[in-house]
Amino acid sequence: MTKFVDFNLKLAVVEELMYRESPKLEPWSLEKTMEAQGFDGDLWEYSADNYYDQVMPQAQAYFESLELSAELLAGIEQLIFDGGCQVYAECCPHWDGEGEQFDVVSLDDLRLLPNLKRVLGAELLAPHLRTVLRSRDIELIH
DSSP states (O other): OOOOSOHHHHHHHHIIIIISSSOSSOOOOHHHHHHHTTOOSOHHHHHHHHHTTSOOHHHHHHHHHOOOOHHHHHTOOEEEOOTTOHHHHHHOTTOOSOSSTTOOOOOGGGGGOTTOOEEETGGGSOHHHHHHHHHTTOEEEO
């Protein structure tokens, strides 16, 4: 089992695999998951009242347990850090793209991404993380 140290870096990987052009994995939907669990209320209202600035437990559980094979990870050539990524909307429907909920704090998981070449939105990463990426000859695109 591939275990990520940084959940938020895993979410960036998931964005590439599920929600970008030519997804490699079936996109996951918080709304459909909640409906399958019997929820028939207003998800927008429910998330605002209970998890306004937090990752919904259903999303946390799903993405934490999501198995990503070495083959899938080897296919990752770029990551995008942008407040508008779909994976963040699935995790926290009310997130406005401005908070720190999805900040990457560790790049220890780069070992899992042997073919990573580019990071878009690199300006959103802390300076020491950009230094790590540059040291690995990963192109930083702002």
